[in-house]
Each structure stands twice: as structure tokens, then as C-alpha cells.
Amino acid sequence: MITAHELTKTFQVRDNHFVAVDHVSFEVQPGTVFGLLGPNGAGKTTTMRMILGLLPADQGYAEISGVRSDHDPDGVKRQVGFVSASAGVYQWLTAREMLEFFGDIYGLAPDQSNAQIDALARLLNFERILSSRCTTLSTGEKQRVNLARALMHDPPVMILDEPTLGLDVVGSQVIFDYIDLLKDRGKAIILCTHRLEQAQRICSEFGLLHQGKMVNNGSLAQLRDETGQQDLVSMFIELIRQSENQPENRGAARTVSGVAC
Amino acid sequence: MLDDTKRNVVNRSRSSWFSRLKRLTSKELRETLRDRRTIVTLILMPLLVYPILSLVFRTVLMSTLEETLGGNKPAVLNIAFSSNLSDPQTVPFVRMLASQIDQLDAQSRADQIPAGPAAPLEKDSATLDARSSDDATDAPSADPLGMAARRPRFASFATHRWFRPQEDQEGMSLSEVVLANDVDLGVGLVFPNPGETGKPVQVSLVRRNTTNGRNAADYFQEKLRLFNRAQLTDRLKREGLRTDDAIGLKEVMVAVDPDAPPSTSSFSLASLIPLVLVLMTVTGAVYPAIDLTAGERERGTLETLMAAPVPKVSILMAKFFAVWTVAIFTALLNMIGMAATVWTFQFEKILLGPGGFSLLVIVKIFGLLVLFSAFFSALMLAVTSFARSFKEAQAYLIPIILLSMGPGLMAMNPAMTLSGVYCVTPMVNVLLLGRDVINHDVQWVPALLAVSSTALYALLAIQFAANRFGGDDVLYASQGTLGELLSRPKKTQSHFSTAAAMFGLALLLPINLVAIGALGRMAKVLESQYATWALLMMSFTFLSFFCVPWLIALVRRVDLSSGFASRWPSLGFWGPAILLGLFMWPILASFVDQWYRVSELFIGADMAAARRDMLVELTQDQVVKFRQLPVAVVALAFSIVPAICEEWFFRGMIMQTLLKKGAAWKAILVSAALFGFFHTLSQSTLSMDRLLPTTLMGILLGYVCYRSNSIWPGAVLHMLHNGCLVFLGYFQPQLSQLSWFPAEGENVPATWLVPAVVVSIVAVGIISILKPGEKVVSVA
Incomplete structure (x- = not known):
């Protein structure tokens, strides 16, 4: 369903070139959640943007249901629901108006759109704020509206970049429960998150990115075998420790983390 | 059958493109118009700015303007004449001509006053210059300004003063004489040879390339037409000159002397009106242009929009139409605000002469503002599409607005006319055309050039903005x-x-x-x-x-x-x-x-x-x-x-x-x-x-x-x-x-x-x- 093949992206920051994503490859099948995990600046967001066609890859390509994002970015975008940590809302529109707008963009008829809005509002528990202007919503409410926005066209693929950033425990739980539900409905999902316990609970497969490279890729059992660690938190700590002990990586790691990647 | 299917698909896709554009635009407009900051620039500014400006204008400047434009110092039309005959033969004709023009002038004013007695005429003399003082003649002249009369534009000449070129200027062409003597209009008289009966006196007009010169030529042509129409042949015959029933006219334009300072008497406050309206229109478009581009990026909605399967050009076009609509509304409200203020404070005669505002002029100016706001909206979107934040967009736009003051001030120079490169110079062309519209002096070819070039610039700016908008360097790069x-x-x-x-x-x-x-x-x-x-x-x-x-x-x-x-x-x-x-x-x-x-x-x-x-x-x-x-x-x-x-x-x-x-x-x-x-x-x-x-x-x-x-x-x-x-x-x-x-x-x-x-x-x-x-x- 989702294929990333040798994706590579280099940025020029100030006067230097940085390889933000370095020949990253993985696949995500329908009905699975792929946890794309890594410390800040590992290249997770850049990878997702390349998959979606928002950023051109310097090398490699991404494919969704056989459609390459560099050949037909709109074809890819039609199949994807995208939520990012920085996604905002239209503050002068009501939640319903904003969702109607995106329903319209994705080609939904007005009655279809309204039915979808009501269903998603019930499911994500924001019915009471549908008529409120977005500027008055709390962070959790905004994030739920954003998740609903990404699901308006019922896409087969979801790309979720830190969807619980800034949310409290309850708010995060609602989102994770819903991601679990989406998985059960057969969607292929890529999830970036720093909430490793939750990721361990709902992700079927994992890709550990560090300094732009895919360090480990596979199921939790495979990762345990490869790293000798039992849980994702320990794997991460070990990964970062090993990396920081390599003198040649110290400067690069710090500089790369300053890049929007 | 296949063709029909294809046609249907094409029609549907066109219709879907337009309906999507309409929906995208309405969303952008809804968002913009709900923002109270837009309302401030859209409604409050026109409501408050013009009355306040008018009060200041009335208090501080009125007396000076009235003196300059209104009564004590009526503008003088300086006319140089040359002839193919000697002075003793020419001067009586000129004297007669000046006298007849003044009589016609007075008559036409009296005819145009709908009711009541004719406006009092202040007699003045149309004199020959001191350089030929012996030939000086007293002739009745026009009223000082004719503020009560509703003549369109000729009222600014209270007196016409005729000059005979100096002796050392003999042999110079009429154009050279006009430039050398700093006069508004040259009148060349070519009398027919004694044997050529039935031929008219040929009158060629040479005007300075200034507003005063243009007005002078218009004034004089109008009077000569009246002169011909009144069939004054008999009177001319009494002077011993054969002119029969017509005086030929031929107008030639003279290049203005580039070193000569512009004549202060030819300054027209009419130039101020398009400038103020244009600036106010621009002010209305600034905020929506920034908010819908850099603002989207800052709020985090731009990436979401870019992740949707909509062509960038559709999104940009929707934003353009939203900004343009706001700019048009701003222009409209500004025009209403300005017209109401001018009417309330009775400035129309000071600003526009006795003709005042007419509905047609307002419609034409509004049409120009619609065109200009399309250009400026596209330009602003093109510039703000580069910006990564509201602050950065403001930093880009402020110099552009300040720079646009330059052409605005240039266009107030009465020596500048809508011709040559100015027809296609952005902003200058619209302002000059606006001034010509108010002065009822639109030349169609330059006007068409100005309109079409402005429309072309708008299209180019949209195209440029569409290329830049949502680019990954703007979307993700740090400042x-x-x-x-x-x-x-x-x-x-x-x-x-x-x-x-x-x-x-x-x-x-x-x-x-x-x-x-x-x-x-x-x-x-x-x-x-x-x-x-x-x-x-x-x-x-x-x-x-x-x-x-x-x-x-x-x-x-x-x-x-x-x-x-x-x-x-x-x-x-x-x-x-x-x-x-x-x-x-x-x-x-x-x-x-x-x-x-x-x-x-x-x-x-x-x-x-x-x-x-x-x-x-x-x-x-x-x-x-x-x-x-x-x-x-x-x-x-x-x-x-x-x-x-x-x-x-x-x-x-x-x-x-x-x-x-x-x-x-x-x-x-x-x-x-x-x-x-x-x-x-x-x-x-x-x-x-x-x-x-x-x-x-x-x-x-x-x-x-x-x-x-x-x-x-x-x-x-x-x-x-x-x-x-x-x-x-x-x-x-x-x-x-x-x-x-x-x-x-x-x-x-x-x-x-x-x-x-x-x-x-x-x-x-x-x-x-x-x-x-x-x-x-x-x-x-």
C-alpha cells in the first residue's frame, strides 16, 4: 500500500549541506500502523512530506497504491489523510465550516459532507463545538477537528505526524483509540510520535530513524532481537547513547536537529 | 457519441473548475470579512479619513486655494501670434478676434446659467504685450472664474493676453516662439493672398505640452468653432479682410521645454483625487493579501491546504479574487466617502472646477480603480507569497507602498501627460488616466494602452504568484x-x-x-x-x-x-x-x-x-x-x-x-x-x-x-x-x-x-x- 524506496533528501542550511533523510526504505500494508520513530531531527517529518509529495525527494521515490508522489502528487494526496503537529485551523470559520470546506476540496457532495461531519464529530466527541469558531477551541479540540478534517474523504492511508502533541493524557487517549479503530478498518497508517508506550501498544511495525538513516525496521519482536532491548524506550536510549559516543556524529547531530526535517 | 461524451467531460471539468474556484473564493472571503481588522480598513477608514482630512483641508488650505483658484488671481491665457502679413494689417484682425472671443465667451456663460441673471462679468483687457505696446488693445474679457457657470473646463482663463514675438525672434517658427516666450498657446495666422478670394484665414494652433497648454488649445478651439458658427464674416469684411465663412484650424503639439519649471497656475487638484483613491484602495487590500498568504503559513493551515489535491493555481486564484473583492469594496466605499465629503463640504468646485462631479466621471474612476485594484492585489499576492510570516510580509509590502507613492506624486506634475512610456508605466498610467477622466480629456489610444497594459501586469503578477505560492522553500524554510x-x-x-x-x-x-x-x-x-x-x-x-x-x-x-x-x-x-x-x-x-x-x-x-x-x-x-x-x-x-x-x-x-x-x-x-x-x-x-x-x-x-x-x-x-x-x-x-x-x-x-x-x-x-x-x- 505505502512504499518508500531509497528516499533521500538533502538541505542546504547556511553554507552546508545536510542529509536529512538518507536512503530510507520501508513498506506499510493495509490494516497496519507503522511507527516511524526517532529523536528530534531524525528525518521523520521530512520522510512523511516526501511520501505526500509536499517535498521533492533528491533520490528515491514514494508510492501509494501504485501511484508515485513525484509523478502524480494530486493522485497521492487524494488517498491520504494528513495530520501534522503544526497543522492549524481557520480561526474565523466554525468547525463545521472548516470541515465542509475540506469536504468540498476532496469532492464530497454537501449532504455527504454533512453526514461525514456529524459521524466524525460523534466519534471524536466534538459535536458541541461544531458551531463554534475555531479561534475559541482548546488545543485538544483543535487537534480533534484536524483529525476529522483528515478523515473527511475516508482515505485508505493516514499519515499522522505527532497528532497528540500538546494534548493532555485524556486527549491523547482519544486520538490513539481512534487510530486503533482506523487500523481495524483496514487503513494503512504511518504514525510519528514521541509517546513510545502508546506507539508500542498500537503499532504493528516500527522504523527507527536516526540522523536520517533507518537504523532498525521490523516488528517489535524483530527489534527486540536486533537491539537486545525489551521496550521502545530502552531501544531509544541505547540508540542515542551509542550515537553520541561516536565523536564524528556529535556536531552533525546537533546541526541537523536545527533543521526543519 | 464518443465526441459527446468527451464534450460532456470537458464541460463538466470546466464547470467543476469554476464552481470549485467559486467555493474556494467564498471561503477565503468569509474568513477575511469576518476578521475585524479587515472591517477597520474597509469601512472605518473611508468613514473617518475623508471627513477628518476635509476639516484639515478646509481649515488650513482653503484660503490659499481659493486665492489661487477661486478669484483674486484668475489664470491668464498667454497667446503668442504670428502672421504672414505686417503688423498694421494683422493687429486689427487680432484685436477683432480677441474681442469676438470674449463676447462669445460671455455669451456662452450667460446661456449656460439656467435661471436668473447672468453672472457678473469682470471686465479685463486682452492686451497685446508691451513688446508691441503701440498695438495694445482693450477688449472685453471673460469673468474671473465663472464659478457659477457650468461650463465644463474653460473657465480657468479669465484673461487672454496676446503677444507679438520680439523683433529678434523673427524668423523663428511658431513652436520656437511659444517655447521662447513661455506662453501657453501660439496662434499662427495665414491670410490669403489678395487675389485669392473665398479662401479662409488659416489658423494653426501650437500648444505647450502642459495642462495649461492643453486647456488653452481646447479653449481656443472651442471659441473659434463658435466664431465660425456665428457667421461673423460680415464683421471681418468690415475690417477689410476676406475670410468668408470659415477659419481653418490645424493643431500641432509642441514639446515642452524640459528645463522649464512647470507652471504653478497649471497645477490641478484633480490629480490628487485618483492618488488618494488609489492609496486608499491599496490600503484595503494589504491586510487580506498578507493574511491569506503569509498568515496561512504562520497559522499552520498552508501545509494542510497544500496536502489537499487542489491545484496551487486554484488556491491562489481564489485568494486573488478574495483580495480583489475586498479592494473593490474598499475602492467603492472610499469613493462614496470621498464624494459625500466633497459634497458636504462643497469642495467640488475647488477640486474639479465648476463642472464638479458627474455620475459618469465617478463610474469611470471606479472602473479604473477596479482595474488598478486587480493589478495591485495580484502584485501584493506575488510579494507576500515569498513571505514566511506576517512580519516578513509587512516588511516586503511597506517599501512597495512607499515606492508606489513615487509614481503617484509624479503623476501630479501637470507637465506629465498620458503619452509614450507613461501609457505602460504601472500606476503612473492609471493615475494619469484618472486625472484625464476627471478633466474630460481622455485620449483613446493612450487610455487603451494604459488599461490593457495594467491588465497584462495583473495577469503576469498572478502567474508569478501562482508559481511561488506554497513552494517548499517558503513552506518549510526558516528565516x-x-x-x-x-x-x-x-x-x-x-x-x-x-x-x-x-x-x-x-x-x-x-x-x-x-x-x-x-x-x-x-x-x-x-x-x-x-x-x-x-x-x-x-x-x-x-x-x-x-x-x-x-x-x-x-x-x-x-x-x-x-x-x-x-x-x-x-x-x-x-x-x-x-x-x-x-x-x-x-x-x-x-x-x-x-x-x-x-x-x-x-x-x-x-x-x-x-x-x-x-x-x-x-x-x-x-x-x-x-x-x-x-x-x-x-x-x-x-x-x-x-x-x-x-x-x-x-x-x-x-x-x-x-x-x-x-x-x-x-x-x-x-x-x-x-x-x-x-x-x-x-x-x-x-x-x-x-x-x-x-x-x-x-x-x-x-x-x-x-x-x-x-x-x-x-x-x-x-x-x-x-x-x-x-x-x-x-x-x-x-x-x-x-x-x-x-x-x-x-x-x-x-x-x-x-x-x-x-x-x-x-x-x-x-x-x-x-x-x-x-x-x-x-x-x-
């Missing part, structure tokens, strides 16, 4: 700091960054202007020391075009070989470059000739000839001076140093930076346009005549540099081209003695032009098929 721009990288850079190149360009423009000014001042001081002046000019060229870029390269650690394309080229490029250097000058010289011919169509033969004469005079002045210098100094100062330094900057720093960023043709065109623009800079004005030929030369030099990957063949071409032109001037006295050399003022002969074209085509052909020079290697 650079000044420190980063000036910091010294650790590694050698293969090229200048765009910011560094722009910084160099921004430095060179003011440096050039200051240096040109300084050289101009020194030219007067060093009039007898031309060699020193030439060396100063050469040093300035070297310091600005060579040293400044070199210093920036030093600070930014840019490799000189790749950053300036100063690497050595393949041997093959030298030959064609030398040929082009030696053979291009007849082509460009001929092009300049043709350019003046084309410009005659826009600005008239007189104006084009005047400009050309001015340029020739300036060039000849320079040539006479540098003939005093040794050949080596001339070669160094006017050929070698400028060629190397300009290639170093334009084809080196600027073009190489652009080549790294985008398509070659764009890099060549942009660097050539900058090359052309810098050559228009002069001490007093922009020498626009130089723009096109120099830009074309820049394109050729850019192509040679692009193909050879080196600035040196172009530098040799540039050097030889300059050298040919300079030495043709330098050795002109000797060359002109040769029978085959064209005399001064003659065009380049075809026998020179044809070989030059053939050789140049062959040389460009060779350059295009030669193996390109070594490609740029990235150092970093």
Missing part, C-alpha cells in the same frame, strides 16, 4: 538573519547565495547613484581637467562593479572561478566573441535609429526628435571633451575598465547566482534587464532611451557567457564594442574626410549593416554549436 548574511562560512562556496547577490545589487544601486551625482558635480569643477574626471569615473567603475562584488566574495568565501565564471574558456569562443565585438555596433546603432522612429508613434515626431537631439548633443559634448585625452586613457576609461568590471558583476556575480537557482533563459534575461537598468541611471533623470539597446546587448553577452561558462569572451566582446563606438567618435574629424564614411547625422549605411548582420549571425551560430565550456563544479 535567515542578517548575521547569517554577513557571516563567513567555514568552507569555500561555489556560488553566491541569492541573499548575498541581492545584497550586492542593493549596495551597488545607491553607490552608483551617489557616484553619478558626485561625478556630475565634479564635471563642473573639473571642466578644464577632463583627464582627471575620466580617471575618477574609471576608478568609480572599478571600485563599485569590481571591488564591491569581490569584497562580498571574500567575506562569503566564494570561489572566484565559479562564483564569477572567471575561469578560462575554450579557445573556440574567442573568435566569435571578437567578431561580435567588432560587428555589433552598426546593428545596435541602427536599432537605436529604428527605436526613435517607433517612439515617434507614441510620443510624436517632435518629442522623439527633441530627445534624440538631446542625446546627440550630450554625446557630442562628451566626444569633444575626450578628444583632448590620450588614446590610451580613452581606451582604458571608456572601453577596457567598464567592460571587465561590468562583466564581472552582471554576468559574473548576478548571472551565475541566478543560473544556479533556475533556468538559463531566466538568468540571462534578468541579468540583462539589470544591466540595461543600470545604464539608464544618470544624474538628472532615467535615460530610458538606453534601456532597450543595452538590455539587448546584455542578452547577447549573457548568452556568450552561458555557452562559454566564462565572462572573458563577453568581456572582450564588450570591450571591442565600446571601443568601436568610442573611437568612431574620437577619430570622427579624420574619418569624416574619407569619402566612404557617413557624414555626421547620417544613419548607418546598408552596405555596412548587411555584412554586420551576416557576421553577427554566423558568430552567434558558431557559439551555439561550440562545445559548452566546463560546467560549474560544486565546491561545497
Whole structure:
């Protein structure tokens, strides 16, 4: 369903070139959640943007249901629901108006759109704020509206970049429960998150990115075998420790983390 | 059947494109109009600004304006006349003509007052000038301003004063007389020969190219028409002159004397109205333009929008229509606010003369504002599409708004008319057209040019904005700091960054202007020391075009070989470059000739000839001076140093930076346009005549540099081209003695032009098929 093949992206920051994503490859099948995990600046967001066609890859390509994002970015975008940590809302529109707008963009008829809005509002528990202007919503409410926005066209693929950033425990739980539900409905999902316990609970497969490279890729059992660690938190700590002990990586790691990647 | 299906699909897709655009636009509008900041600029500004301005205007300026425009100092129409007969025969006719015009004038005013007694007429005299004081005549004149009368525009002439040219001006053409005596209108009278009965007196009008001159010509023509219509033949016959039933009219425009200060009496407050409306319209569009582009990015909704399957151009078009709609609303509300204020405070006669506002004028001005707001909305979106934050967008727009004040103020100069290059100069054309609309003086060809060029600029700006909007460099890049721009990288850079190149360009423009000014001042001081002046000019060229870029390269650690394309080229490029250097000058010289011919169509033969004469005079002045210098100094100062330094900057720093960023043709065109623009800079004005030929030369030099990957063949071409032109001037006295050399003022002969074209085509052909020079290697 989702294929990333040798994706590579280099940025020029100030006067230097940085390889933000370095020949990253993985696949995500329908009905699975792929946890794309890594410390800040590992290249997770850049990878997702390349998959979606928002950023051109310097090398490699991404494919969704056989459609390459560099050949037909709109074809890819039609199949994807995208939520990012920085996604905002239209503050002068009501939640319903904003969702109607995106329903319209994705080609939904007005009655279809309204039915979808009501269903998603019930499911994500924001019915009471549908008529409120977005500027008055709390962070959790905004994030739920954003998740609903990404699901308006019922896409087969979801790309979720830190969807619980800034949310409290309850708010995060609602989102994770819903991601679990989406998985059960057969969607292929890529999830970036720093909430490793939750990721361990709902992700079927994992890709550990560090300094732009895919360090480990596979199921939790495979990762345990490869790293000798039992849980994702320990794997991460070990990964970062090993990396920081390599003198040649110290400067690069710090500089790369300053890049929007 | 298949065709029908295809047609349906096409129709559906068109309809879906338009309906989507409509929905996108309505969303953008809804969001914008709900924002109270939009409401402030849209509604409150027009409601508050005009009444406040009017109060200030009334309190502070009214008395001065009334004095100038209203009553105590009525404008005087100064008319110079010339005749084919002697004074004793002409003066009675002129006297009679002046008298009849005044009577007709008074009559027409009285006729136009709908009810009540005629407005009191203040008698004044239409006198012949003191220079022919014996011929002075008293004749009834028009009323001071005729504020009560509803004449459209002729009321500003209370008196007409007739001048007889001075004795020493005999033999001068009427145009020269008009310029020499600073009068508004020249009237040439050609009386028929005694035997030619039945022929009319031919009257040719020559007017100054000023608002006053134009108004004067209109006024006089109108009166002569009335004169003819009134069948005054009998009266003329009593004077012993045969004119029968008509006086022929022929109007000729005269170029305004460029050194003459504009006449204060011809200043029109009507110019202020379009300027104020345009500025207010722009103000209304600023906030939505920023909010819908940079604001989206800042709020985090831009990425979401870019992740949706909608073409960028649709999103941008929706934003454009939203901004345009707000701008139109702002224009409309401003017009209503202004009209209401003008009506309330009774300013219409002060601002617009006795004609005041008419509904048609308001509709026309509104139409212009709709067009202008489309252009400015597109321009603002194009600019704000670069911005990554609200603050950055504001920083970009403020200079643009301030810069747009320049054309606005220029257009208030009454000497400027909607003609020539002004027809296609953004903003100036709309303002001048607005002034003409208010003055009921619209010339259709320039007006159409102004409208169509503004629409074209709007389309280009939208296209540009659509390319830029939502680009990943805007979407994801962080904002650079000044420190980063000036910091010294650790590694050698293969090229200048765009910011560094722009910084160099921004430095060179003011440096050039200051240096040109300084050289101009020194030219007067060093009039007898031309060699020193030439060396100063050469040093300035070297310091600005060579040293400044070199210093920036030093600070930014840019490799000189790749950053300036100063690497050595393949041997093959030298030959064609030398040929082009030696053979291009007849082509460009001929092009300049043709350019003046084309410009005659826009600005008239007189104006084009005047400009050309001015340029020739300036060039000849320079040539006479540098003939005093040794050949080596001339070669160094006017050929070698400028060629190397300009290639170093334009084809080196600027073009190489652009080549790294985008398509070659764009890099060549942009660097050539900058090359052309810098050559228009002069001490007093922009020498626009130089723009096109120099830009074309820049394109050729850019192509040679692009193909050879080196600035040196172009530098040799540039050097030889300059050298040919300079030495043709330098050795002109000797060359002109040769029978085959064209005399001064003659065009380049075809026998020179044809070989030059053939050789140049062959040389460009060779350059295009030669193996390109070594490609740029990235150092970093």
C-alpha cells in the first residue's frame, strides 16, 4: 500500500549541506500502523512530506497504491489523510465550516459532507463545538477537528505526524483509540510520535530513524532481537547513547536537529 | 457519441473548475470579512479619513486655494501670434478676434446659467504685450472664474493676453516662439493672398505640452468653432479682410521645454483625487493579501491546504479574487466617502472646477480603480507569497507602498501627460488616466494602452504568484538573519547565495547613484581637467562593479572561478566573441535609429526628435571633451575598465547566482534587464532611451557567457564594442574626410549593416554549436 524506496533528501542550511533523510526504505500494508520513530531531527517529518509529495525527494521515490508522489502528487494526496503537529485551523470559520470546506476540496457532495461531519464529530466527541469558531477551541479540540478534517474523504492511508502533541493524557487517549479503530478498518497508517508506550501498544511495525538513516525496521519482536532491548524506550536510549559516543556524529547531530526535517 | 461524451467531460471539468474556484473564493472571503481588522480598513477608514482630512483641508488650505483658484488671481491665457502679413494689417484682425472671443465667451456663460441673471462679468483687457505696446488693445474679457457657470473646463482663463514675438525672434517658427516666450498657446495666422478670394484665414494652433497648454488649445478651439458658427464674416469684411465663412484650424503639439519649471497656475487638484483613491484602495487590500498568504503559513493551515489535491493555481486564484473583492469594496466605499465629503463640504468646485462631479466621471474612476485594484492585489499576492510570516510580509509590502507613492506624486506634475512610456508605466498610467477622466480629456489610444497594459501586469503578477505560492522553500524554510548574511562560512562556496547577490545589487544601486551625482558635480569643477574626471569615473567603475562584488566574495568565501565564471574558456569562443565585438555596433546603432522612429508613434515626431537631439548633443559634448585625452586613457576609461568590471558583476556575480537557482533563459534575461537598468541611471533623470539597446546587448553577452561558462569572451566582446563606438567618435574629424564614411547625422549605411548582420549571425551560430565550456563544479 505505502512504499518508500531509497528516499533521500538533502538541505542546504547556511553554507552546508545536510542529509536529512538518507536512503530510507520501508513498506506499510493495509490494516497496519507503522511507527516511524526517532529523536528530534531524525528525518521523520521530512520522510512523511516526501511520501505526500509536499517535498521533492533528491533520490528515491514514494508510492501509494501504485501511484508515485513525484509523478502524480494530486493522485497521492487524494488517498491520504494528513495530520501534522503544526497543522492549524481557520480561526474565523466554525468547525463545521472548516470541515465542509475540506469536504468540498476532496469532492464530497454537501449532504455527504454533512453526514461525514456529524459521524466524525460523534466519534471524536466534538459535536458541541461544531458551531463554534475555531479561534475559541482548546488545543485538544483543535487537534480533534484536524483529525476529522483528515478523515473527511475516508482515505485508505493516514499519515499522522505527532497528532497528540500538546494534548493532555485524556486527549491523547482519544486520538490513539481512534487510530486503533482506523487500523481495524483496514487503513494503512504511518504514525510519528514521541509517546513510545502508546506507539508500542498500537503499532504493528516500527522504523527507527536516526540522523536520517533507518537504523532498525521490523516488528517489535524483530527489534527486540536486533537491539537486545525489551521496550521502545530502552531501544531509544541505547540508540542515542551509542550515537553520541561516536565523536564524528556529535556536531552533525546537533546541526541537523536545527533543521526543519 | 464518443465526441459527446468527451464534450460532456470537458464541460463538466470546466464547470467543476469554476464552481470549485467559486467555493474556494467564498471561503477565503468569509474568513477575511469576518476578521475585524479587515472591517477597520474597509469601512472605518473611508468613514473617518475623508471627513477628518476635509476639516484639515478646509481649515488650513482653503484660503490659499481659493486665492489661487477661486478669484483674486484668475489664470491668464498667454497667446503668442504670428502672421504672414505686417503688423498694421494683422493687429486689427487680432484685436477683432480677441474681442469676438470674449463676447462669445460671455455669451456662452450667460446661456449656460439656467435661471436668473447672468453672472457678473469682470471686465479685463486682452492686451497685446508691451513688446508691441503701440498695438495694445482693450477688449472685453471673460469673468474671473465663472464659478457659477457650468461650463465644463474653460473657465480657468479669465484673461487672454496676446503677444507679438520680439523683433529678434523673427524668423523663428511658431513652436520656437511659444517655447521662447513661455506662453501657453501660439496662434499662427495665414491670410490669403489678395487675389485669392473665398479662401479662409488659416489658423494653426501650437500648444505647450502642459495642462495649461492643453486647456488653452481646447479653449481656443472651442471659441473659434463658435466664431465660425456665428457667421461673423460680415464683421471681418468690415475690417477689410476676406475670410468668408470659415477659419481653418490645424493643431500641432509642441514639446515642452524640459528645463522649464512647470507652471504653478497649471497645477490641478484633480490629480490628487485618483492618488488618494488609489492609496486608499491599496490600503484595503494589504491586510487580506498578507493574511491569506503569509498568515496561512504562520497559522499552520498552508501545509494542510497544500496536502489537499487542489491545484496551487486554484488556491491562489481564489485568494486573488478574495483580495480583489475586498479592494473593490474598499475602492467603492472610499469613493462614496470621498464624494459625500466633497459634497458636504462643497469642495467640488475647488477640486474639479465648476463642472464638479458627474455620475459618469465617478463610474469611470471606479472602473479604473477596479482595474488598478486587480493589478495591485495580484502584485501584493506575488510579494507576500515569498513571505514566511506576517512580519516578513509587512516588511516586503511597506517599501512597495512607499515606492508606489513615487509614481503617484509624479503623476501630479501637470507637465506629465498620458503619452509614450507613461501609457505602460504601472500606476503612473492609471493615475494619469484618472486625472484625464476627471478633466474630460481622455485620449483613446493612450487610455487603451494604459488599461490593457495594467491588465497584462495583473495577469503576469498572478502567474508569478501562482508559481511561488506554497513552494517548499517558503513552506518549510526558516528565516535567515542578517548575521547569517554577513557571516563567513567555514568552507569555500561555489556560488553566491541569492541573499548575498541581492545584497550586492542593493549596495551597488545607491553607490552608483551617489557616484553619478558626485561625478556630475565634479564635471563642473573639473571642466578644464577632463583627464582627471575620466580617471575618477574609471576608478568609480572599478571600485563599485569590481571591488564591491569581490569584497562580498571574500567575506562569503566564494570561489572566484565559479562564483564569477572567471575561469578560462575554450579557445573556440574567442573568435566569435571578437567578431561580435567588432560587428555589433552598426546593428545596435541602427536599432537605436529604428527605436526613435517607433517612439515617434507614441510620443510624436517632435518629442522623439527633441530627445534624440538631446542625446546627440550630450554625446557630442562628451566626444569633444575626450578628444583632448590620450588614446590610451580613452581606451582604458571608456572601453577596457567598464567592460571587465561590468562583466564581472552582471554576468559574473548576478548571472551565475541566478543560473544556479533556475533556468538559463531566466538568468540571462534578468541579468540583462539589470544591466540595461543600470545604464539608464544618470544624474538628472532615467535615460530610458538606453534601456532597450543595452538590455539587448546584455542578452547577447549573457548568452556568450552561458555557452562559454566564462565572462572573458563577453568581456572582450564588450570591450571591442565600446571601443568601436568610442573611437568612431574620437577619430570622427579624420574619418569624416574619407569619402566612404557617413557624414555626421547620417544613419548607418546598408552596405555596412548587411555584412554586420551576416557576421553577427554566423558568430552567434558558431557559439551555439561550440562545445559548452566546463560546467560549474560544486565546491561545497
